[in-house]
Amino acid sequence: MGKTQRRKPILLIALGGNALIKKGQRGTIEEQFYNLRLPVRQIAALSERYRIIITHGNGPQVGHLLLQQEACPEVPALPLEILVAQTEGQIGYMIESTLDEILMDMGIEFRPLVTLITYVVVDRDDPSFCRPTKPIGPGYTREEAERLPYPTIATSKGYRRVVASPMPITIVEKREIKKLLEMDFLIICCGGGGIPVIREGRAFSGVDAVIDKDLVSALLAEEVGADIFLIATDVSGVMINFGKPDEKALHQLDLEEARQHLQSGQFGIGSMAPKVEAAMRFVENTGKRAVITSIAEIEKSEAGKAGTEFV
Amino acid sequence: MGKTQRRKPILLIALGGNALIKKGQRGTIEEQFYNLRLPVRQIAALSERYRIIITHGNGPQVGHLLLQQEACPEVPALPLEILVAQTEGQIGYMIESTLDEILMDMGIEFRPLVTLITYVVVDRDDPSFCRPTKPIGPGYTREEAERLPYPTIATSKGYRRVVASPMPITIVEKREIKKLLEMDFLIICCGGGGIPVIREGRAFSGVDAVIDKDLVSALLAEEVGADIFLIATDVSGVMINFGKPDEKALHQLDLEEARQHLQSGQFGIGSMAPKVEAAMRFVENTGKRAVITSIAEIEKSEAGKAGTEFV
Numbered sequence: 225m226g227k228t229q230r231r232k233p234i235l236l237i238a239l240g241g242n243a244l245i246k247k248g249q250r251g252t253i254e255e256q257f258y259n260l261r262l263p264v265r266q267i268a269a270l271s272e273r274y275r276i277i278i279t280h281g282n283g284p285q286v287g288h289l290l291l292q293q294e295a296c297p298e299v300p301a302l303p304l305e306i307l308v309a310q311t312e313g314q315i316g317y318m319i320e321s322t323l324d325e326i327l328m329d330m331g332i333e334f335r336p337l338v339t340l341i342t343y344v345v346v347d348r349d350d351p352s353f354c355r356p357t358k359p360i361g362p363g364y365t366r367e368e369a370e371r372l373p374y375p376t377i378a379t380s381k382g383y384r385r386v387v388a389s390p391m392p393i394t395i396v397e398k399r400e401i402k403k404l405l406e407m408d409f410l411i412i413c414c415g416g417g418g419i420p421v422i423r424e425g426r427a428f429s430g431v432d433a434v435i436d437k438d439l440v441s442a443l444l445a446e447e448v449g450a451d452i453f454l455i456a457t458d459v460s461g462v463m464i465n466f467g468k469p470d471e472k473a474l475h476q477l478d479l480e481e482a483r484q485h486l487q488s489g490q491f492g493i494g495s496m497a498p499k500v501e502a503a504m505r506f507v508e509n510t511g512k513r514a515v516i517t518s519i520a521e522i523e524k525s526e527a528g529k530a531g532t533e534f535v
Numbered sequence: 536m537g538k539t540q541r542r543k544p545i546l547l548i549a550l551g552g553n554a555l556i557k558k559g560q561r562g563t564i565e566e567q568f569y570n571l572r573l574p575v576r577q578i579a580a581l582s583e584r585y586r587i588i589i590t591h592g593n594g595p596q597v598g599h600l601l602l603q604q605e606a607c608p609e610v611p612a613l614p615l616e617i618l619v620a621q622t623e624g625q626i627g628y629m630i631e632s633t634l635d636e637i638l639m640d641m642g643i644e645f646r647p648l649v650t651l652i653t654y655v656v657v658d659r660d661d662p663s664f665c666r667p668t669k670p671i672g673p674g675y676t677r678e679e680a681e682r683l684p685y686p687t688i689a690t691s692k693g694y695r696r697v698v699a700s701p702m703p704i705t706i707v708e709k710r711e712i713k714k715l716l717e718m719d720f721l722i723i724c725c726g727g728g729g730i731p732v733i734r735e736g737r738a739f740s741g742v743d744a745v746i747d748k749d750l751v752s753a754l755l756a757e758e759v760g761a762d763i764f765l766i767a768t769d770v771s772g773v774m775i776n777f778g779k780p781d782e783k784a785l786h787q788l789d790l791e792e793a794r795q796h797l798q799s800g801q802f803g804i805g806s807m808a809p810k811v812e813a814a815m816r817f818v819e820n821t822g823k824r825a826v827i828t829s830i831a832e833i834e835k836s837e838a839g840k841a842g843t844e845f846v
Contacts, residue, residue: 252611288610289603289621296606299599300563306625310600313624314617316652317730321739324707328737336711341627341650341723396635400647403718409711412652419628426639428632 233451234405235274235526238441238502239263240457241281243519244315247381247458251284260322263456266522268326271335275405277450278319279441282311282416286434287361287385304387305419305430312341312415319412337410343396344418344440346431350390357493358389358434380495388433390420392440396428398447405448414440438502442514445506453506453514454525455499460518461532462500464490474532479504482534507534544762545716546585546837549752549813550574551768552592554830555626558692558769562595571633574767577833579637582646586716588761589630590752593622593727597745598672598696615698616730616741623652623726630723648721654707655729655751657742661701668804669700669745690806699744701731703751707739709758716759725751749813757820764817764825765836766810771829772843773811775801785843790815793845818845 243263245251267276289307293299316339327335356375363382364372376383395401395418404411417435421428438455445453462474464485477485482504491497503514517524517531525531554574556562578587600618604610627650638646667686674693675683687694706712706729715722728746732739749766756764773785775796788796793815802808814825828835828842836842 250611253613253617291610292600292603292607294607296603299602300561302564302625306564306628309624309628310621311624313620313622313627313652313726314613316624317617317620317654320652321654321732321741325738334710336714338649338708338711339652341624341631341652343628343632397649399645400649400720403647407714421632427636430632 232273232275232408234277234449235270235452235454236277236279236441236445236448236450237263237267237522238438238453238455239278239280239319240455240519241283242458243280243456244318245284251288256318257322260318261326263519263522264319264322265326268323268330269523270526271327271410274452275408276410277401277405277444277448278410278412279414279437279444280315280319280412280416281437282308282315282434283358283360284362285311285314286416290385291361303430304432304434305421308416308419308434309341312339312419315415316412323410335410336407338404339412340397340401342413342415342418343421343428344414344435345393345396345423345428346390346420346433346435347393348422348431350388352388352390353431353433356386356388358387358436359384360387360434361385377493380492388431389417389436390431390433392418392435392443395440395444395447396421398444401444402448414444436498436502438499439505442502442506446509451512452526453503453512454522455503455514455516456519456522457499457516458518459496460521460530462491462496462516466490466492466496476533476535478535479508503534543584543586543719545588545760546581546763546765547588547590547752547756547759547761548574548578548833549749549764549766550589550591550630551766551830552594553769554591554767555629556595562599567629568633571629572637574830574833575630575633576637579634579641580834581837582638582721585763586719587721588712588716588755588759589721589723590725590748590755591626591630591723591727592748593619593626593745594669594671595673596622596625597727601696602672614741615743615745616732619727619730619745620652623650623730627723627726634721646721647718649715650723651708651712653724653726653729654732654739655725655746656704656707656734656739657701657731657744657746658704659733659742661699663699663701664742664744667697667699669698669747670695671698671745672696688804691803699742700728700747701742701744703729703746703754706751706755706758707732709755712755713759725755747809747813749810750816753813753817753825756817762823763837764814764823765833766814766825766827767830767833768810768827769829770807771832771841773802773807773827777801777803777807787844787846789846790819814845
């Protein structure tokens with residue numbers, strides 16, 4: 225709890241799904257551990273100058289668990305929020321053990337590092353319970369998707385199952401996370417958007433949903449007073465006319481422009497749109513830096529040399 | 536970090552599988568949440584006088600995940616240690632949210648409470664990798680067991696699958712856990728015995744095993760300097776001649792007697808034997824209190840009015 229540590233700014237990094245499973249991969253355990261080294265190496269280097277929180281998605285992993293439990297009726301099925309909790313354990317362990325290893329490689333004798341199970345309050349009347357938007361699990365062809373017993377949407381990875389994705393209201397463990405930041409703990413939390421619960425009086429009950437990890441990360445960044453909010457994904461930053469001949473990468477984006485592009489449908493629902501919304505929300509509410517960048521350019525983006533910066 | 540808090544003794548409570556799923560239950564989510572209230576209510580009351588660590592088993596839950604992934608070849612299979620990590624997330628969330636609710640009910644405004652993903656180093660040459668002893672998953676009849684593609688053993692819950700269960704050597708997050716205890720955090724950790732890893736130079740790699748949660752709890756109790764180590768299970772304490780006409784409950788047990796009963800095979804492998812070994816190990820190495828008791832009598836046992844105390 226030295227005074228110099230207290231002065232380090234706080235950096236929150238939200239890792240996209242491709243930090244673990246890249247497009248075209250099936251998602252074996254070897255692939256996932258191998259892929260993690262690229263972002264984690266950069267995060268370890270940044271941890272010398274920042275107090276760091278890492279959050280992460282769980283779309284493919286939670287979809288896998290859902291498929292597995294549907295294939296095995298002899299085991300009682302668990303609700304979706306419990307599967308989110310399972311992915312927090314799984315992915316948290318994978319990130320933590322990779323980070324531990326890389327910190328040791330860097331000669332850092334001991335840096336406190338924890339993975340916290342996190343749950344997040346949502347509103348029982350959230351409109352998303354009637355209109356699911358969050359893609360999870362593997363991509364299917366159109367023909368396969370038509371035979372599935374649940375709703376799907378078309379995404380860049382094929383047709384994917386969709387589930388409700390309510391807005392996060394508050395992170396239950398935010399006070400614990402703040403205390404740990406004061407002591408310069410590296411913290412992995414809010415995995416898979418956090419476990420979604422509604423609060424009724426003094427009771428919490430889980431709900432069948434997956435919260436968007438970028439929106440919960442923006443909220444957490446705000447709740448703990450982060451100085452930089454960095455979203456790491458599979459493209460080098462925000463683009464307009466994505467995939468068209470006049471595609472254009474944006475190095476800076478002010479809130480007004482961002483709002484216009486969002487309204488004109490420039491960004492994919494369930495992919496870039498929630499990232500842009502999350503970055504906007506953080507900048508609007510705190511006046512601090514938000515950056516959207518690629519997994520490969522986390523360090524360069526911190527230095528202002530890559531990614532899209534929201535101003 | 537007030538001085539009065541520092542003076543509270545440390546109590547480590549290891550919750551047995553029946554804290555979540557009772558004999559004869561299938562293990563629906565409603566059953567698991569309902570069952571948890573009995574031990575958690577007592578732990579919440581004790582948390583006013585103790586700094587508390589909760590550990591827990593995962594036998595049925597990790598067995599369920601294994602069955603589910605075997606039933607679904609389209610999803611890449613994950614190794615056993617990743618399934619342990621998943622159960623740490625699942626059960627940790629269930630205990631934490633139940634405890635949060637009960638603390639609120641008791642009028643406690645804020646008590647820091649975290650669930651930590653924990654991994655535990657084991658020896659790659661541990662003999663248990665050749666001779667599996669840890670029962671997981673559901674119980675089967677003898678006829679069913681004979682048709683299963685993996686080894687089983689007879690237990691009080693029927694024939695169950697067995698996996699390797701190496702001795703825990705050290706808990707990777709022990710320094711973090713100590714720091715959190717200093718700040719009077721309630722801590723849920725080492726779920727399912729902890730995620731088993733072997734250390735090779737600076738790298739950790741997971742291994743296909745489930746560590747006994749009582750043995751890892753004894754080690755953790757020792758590593759963090761616990762004052763009382765309490766194992767809560769489905770019987771009221773240690774018995775000799777269990778299930779026979781001359782069955783006898785033991786209120787106190789000294790190490791020498793315990794060793795004799797253990798050697799003469801009085802205690803079931805994979806059930807009471809590792810509990811007795813864990814309690815003995817803690818008392819032997821620290822000279823402090825260890826108690827084996829039932830889930831229903833945690834508070835009474837702390838007061839010395841129930842359970843078996845090791846002296």
